[in-house]
Amino acid sequence: MNHYTDVLKKYATFSGRARRQEYWMFFLFQMAVVIVLAILDAVIGAGSLIVGLYALATLVPTLALTVRRLHDLGKSGAWYFIAFVPLIGGIWLLVLTATAGQPQPNQYGPDPKALAA
Structure with missing residues (x-):
């Protein structure tokens, strides 16, 4: 539930970085809510x-x-539009979201995994 509320606190924050754990825990919670609804x-x-x-x-x-x-x-963030490519786009976005992030700071900010440790 913590990851879900963290995401909602950053409701429209498109800057910065998000860990895999944050992304997938939010996705899991979303699926559970959708099933119940x-x-x-x-x-x-x-x-x-x-x-x-x-x-x-x-x-x-x-x-x-x-x-x-x-x-x-x-x-x-424009890579999100890869999802609109028929057949392969959604799969490619899935692969990207499941890939480990860069361990060093990049142009979007410091490594969120290092900040959490």
Whole structure:
């Protein structure tokens, strides 16, 4: 839960770097919430209204976190658009987000792993 609140505290912060752990813990929590909301949608017969509203509410922090994750690799946030390349783009973005960040400071800031230690 701590990583989730950390991401929400940086709601629209597109600068800096994000560790793999921060990214994937937020992603895991997001998936759990979406599953619960989807069940709730089905029970009350709301279609996917509640899931859609939640996705809309968390769109900006999700994008900001992904950009910070790319910054940890030394890549521009514009690399996010690789996800729109048919077939391979989403897979490539997945690989990038799962790759270890640069251990040394880069143009986007110091290593967040070193700061946490």
